[in-house]
């Protein structure tokens with residue numbers, strides 16, 4: 001079995017192998033056991049300093065990385081662009097080089113520009129983890145999503161997964177498509193035509209505009225947020241109309257002849273893409289995803305630290 005990741009940085013799912021993903025899952029299984037013990041900490045990254053560098057808002061990803069780092073006994077510093085010298089005109093590279101001058105070993109970065117962590121990886125020596133780059137990739141979200149499917153359904157291979165909603169603006173969608181395909185799942189995307197990127201068919205996924213047909217087809221529905229903050233024009237007439245045609249609610253799920261697993265990466269727009277009775281139902285694994293995020297991120301950091 002593979003013992004090491006094939007990459008020094010986790011920039012995206014596109015450039016890692018299925019063996020890398022399986023190694024991350026097996027390592028995350030061990031860390032999940034650790035974080036459910038009374039003493040939730042291991043000394044694995046005792047000599048490592050990690051900077052969480054966030055140029056975009058985050059709740060789950062930032063807290064999850066910080067907790068994962070602390071559970072591994074790493075030293076942690078947090079940077080948020082909103083109260084930093086970025087506001088005075090400092091460049092991305094200068095900002096990160098100043099952080100690295102403080103002897104930082106790893107950088108976890110979220111940035112609104114697609115490719116920002118790839119750019120950094122060509123200029124700095126530290127390991128980089130992409131915590132979301134614009135509308136491009138969010139690799140650890142896809143890893144925790146597929147890990148959660150594996151945990152719930154036993155395996156990912158052969159499962160039918162539909163990703164519903166704002167595919168156009170979603171880094172979660174692209175990373176999930178790559179991860180699911182590498183693990184042997186069938187993938188469908190579903191949403192209004194205006195929220196499906198033109199290139200999506202070239203990725204080898206099924207495309208469905210009718211959400212009821214998509215739900216009938218799938219074993220798992222991963223429902224995405226409508227990203228109004230990234231929409232410079234109107235992609236649908238109103239949130240009410242979007243919810244009517246694409247919102248996942250109890251009435252829609254009750255029409256199916258089976259029970260499906262419902263996922264959401266968060267944050268949820270309750271009453272828009274997902275109703276509260278579905279978000280809080282037993283077959284929704286949204287908080288399991290969050291719990292698994294800590295174990296999966298511990299695995300990623302632990303494995304990358306071995307690839308200096």
Ligand code: CP
Pocket residue numbers: 057058059060061062132141265266267
């Ligand atoms: N799922 C996710 O990336 O959430 P945050 O934006 O809160 O980190």
